Amino acid sequence: MKTLEEWFAEYAVSHQNRTNKKIHYICVPAIFFSVVGLLMSIPNRGLISLVHSDNFLYVNWAVAALILVIYFYLRLSLRMAFYILIFATLCVIGNFYLAKIGPLWLISLIIFSVAWVGQFYGHKLEGKKPSFFKDLQFLLIGPAWILNNWFSQPK
Structure with missing residues (x-):
């Protein structure tokens, strides 16, 4: 396994x-x-019955998926898993409040689409293919790389 x-x-x-x-x-x-x-936009009736709670803030498919994501990072670095946990928590809370403004799935889809256009434009400038074309795990390495760069910048 890579470090x-x-x-x-x-x-x-x-x-x-x-x-x-x-x-x-x-x-x-x-x-x-x-x-x-x-x-978080996926209906969570199955999760509600599984955990006996209907609190949308923590009973949703994003939280279930993020448990697996955190496990991926824990295998690589406790520090990075902690950073990702904080960032993921902020994402869940942010989306919780965003859902109160309008249809979360639509807002998320727009953000997703615009951000991917930006990503591919950046790689066009770079002249190199995105890393995830080589290995899908790079889709999880990207956020860690960003957080690592943010937290390791000289003050």
Whole structure:
């Protein structure tokens, strides 16, 4: 199994262009946020009966999926799993309140689509294919790479 540093090194190869990096700093979190919103939009009747609660904030398909996502990161780094847990929690809370404004699935779909257009534009500038074309696990490495860059920047 690769270490987190090995994943980051491989991911960084197709993320050297300054503009592409800036685009990723916006679009990768937006995609993560929108996927959480899309998952929260799935009716959760099965989950409600399973856990005997109907609290939409924590009984939804996004939280169920994020448990698996956190496990993926725990296998790589306790610190990164903690960062992702904080970010994922903020995404769930943000989507909870976004759902009060309008149809969450539609808002999430728009964010998702716009962010992916940005991602592909960034890779066009970079001149390299997105990493996930090589390995789908890079879809989970991208958010960690962004958080790692945010938290490791000199002050």
